[in-house]
Amino acid sequence: MSHTPLTSRRNVLFGAAALSAGTFLTACTSNEAKDDPAAQEVGQGADDKPGKPVTIGFAGPQADHGWLNAINDNARSRAGKYSDVTLEITEGSNDPAAQDGQIQTLIDKKVDVLVILPADGKAMTQAGLKAMQAGIPVINLDRVFDSQQAYRTWIGGDNYGMGLNAGRYIGEKLKGKSGAKVIELAGIDSLELTRQRTQGFDDALKNYPNIKKVGRQAAEFTVESGQRKMTDLLQAVPEFDAFWNHDDDQGDGALQAIKQAGREDFLMVGGAGSRNAFDNIKADNTVLKATVLYPPTMAASAIDLARALGQGKGVGGMAEFEIPAFVTLYSAVVDKENVDRYLPTGFK
Structure with a gap:
């Protein structure tokens, strides 16, 4: 979590936001969470057990704000925890036309899954539709597209x-x-x-x-x-x-x-x-x-969802074989009583 160039920065956070939702999102149904202290930074821990290789394309806006910069950092960090994930990340742009070109490049590379935080949800809807029509499922991160046909799953804040x-x-x-x-x-x-x-x-x-x-x-x-x-x-x-x-x-x-x-x-x-x-x-x-x-750790969960989607898995703790269509994260209040828990998730 702008307007159009600064854009709808957080258009449309992990409950006990950044951490407990990680428990829900990071493990796939057939795997168990690994006790990885480093993974505690943004969730209970991602399953590092290798599975089917997945190439994830990540397209976000220009990191002109601390929160947006942390979005990119969280995506890179989470992808780096998986030996079976290759991350193709774009430079990022607040210009919808430029971002559309970057997404087209990822489509041409035939990535397995696309994670898109659009510079502008309405303006970028066609980019999401193009990817979906090309057979590449889209995780729509935060700023929502105008059409549900433009994404497989939306994840964002409340x-x-x-x-x-x-x-x-x-x-x-x-x-x-x-x-x-x-x-x-x-x-x-x-x-x-x-x-x-x-x-x-x-x-x-x-x-x-x-x-x-x-x-x-x-x-x-x-x-x-x-x-x-x-x-x-x-x-x-x-x-x-x-x-x-x-x-x-x-x-x-x-x-x-x-x-x-x-x-x-x-x-x-x-x-x-x-x-x-x-x-x-x-x-x-x-x-x-x-x-x-409204924590940027949602980008880490978007990578988890993309990996699960690419490997044909569901989400740990749920009976369904598929990942959800919508994940709205909880807006927890952090005060002196619980701030130590959330310190590692704070963006600069």
């Missing part, structure tokens, strides 16, 4: 769930306070994902009649925009008890603005799961007390 769980966390913290006030630092308002996150947050707050949302600004998933928009919020709403920030990268900027203003009189909840956010939560020396996950 933007509505991010807002819902952020709202619930704040609601529980403030439920004993009469006349509590909250604000929101959103992402790019033109994105459906931003609207979903805000809707989830607003819906959660409906369960806490003592809480009123009194301010909102939209930033751009960058440190600079986070600092600028948080400064505006602090000036516009001088008194509030908590706020939710949609993105941990822009949250770094928000924390700078808060520090410059000398404010310590509210709690902050972030979004996505960056290493900086985890470190701040663990240190417990800022207003940031929790973050709601």
Whole structure:
């Protein structure tokens, strides 16, 4: 977890997001998980027992954001754990036309399975259709294509769930306070994902009649925009008890603005799961007390699913012979109580 060039960065996270979902996704039905300490970084562990060789093509957008860079790193790292997997990874582009050309190259190479995180889900739907029509199954990662015919399986995060769980966390913290006030630092308002996150947050707050949302600004998933928009919020709403920030990268900027203003009189909840956010939560020396996950480890699970698909296997822990058509990951809340568990999954 952009708009079109920065694009729908996380369009449409592992429950107890990054880790427990790994238990579900990484083992194929005929195999057992290997006790591999290195594999604990993004899941319970992938089965390294060699099977049918699988060539996986991976096409993602340009890594212009910490989360997107971690997507690529997770894909490479997971593929490297399998002796039977060859990964063909493209350079990545935020230009749909350029990414379409990269996907065509992977189709021409006759890869066994394609994992695609599209620069723009709607614009790249035809690329997914071309691959499927060529007999290459597609794992659609995160930003969803417009047609279910363009992919075999979709895996991604729950933007509505991010807002819902952020709202619930704040609601529980403030439920004993009469006349509590909250604000929101959103992402790019033109994105459906931003609207979903805000809707989830607003819906959660409906369960806490003592809480009123009194301010909102939209930033751009960058440190600079986070600092600028948080400064505006602090000036516009001088008194509030908590706020939710949609993105941990822009949250770094928000924390700078808060520090410059000398404010310590509210709690902050972030979004996505960056290493900086985890470190701040663990240190417990800022207003940031929790973050709601949208972790890039979903790329590692996409590789697991692609490998299972290429080998004709299902998913461990399920009775079916086939992998699921949709995998929506859970948006866990990470606070001081559980942050050590998630530290290895934090993106930089």
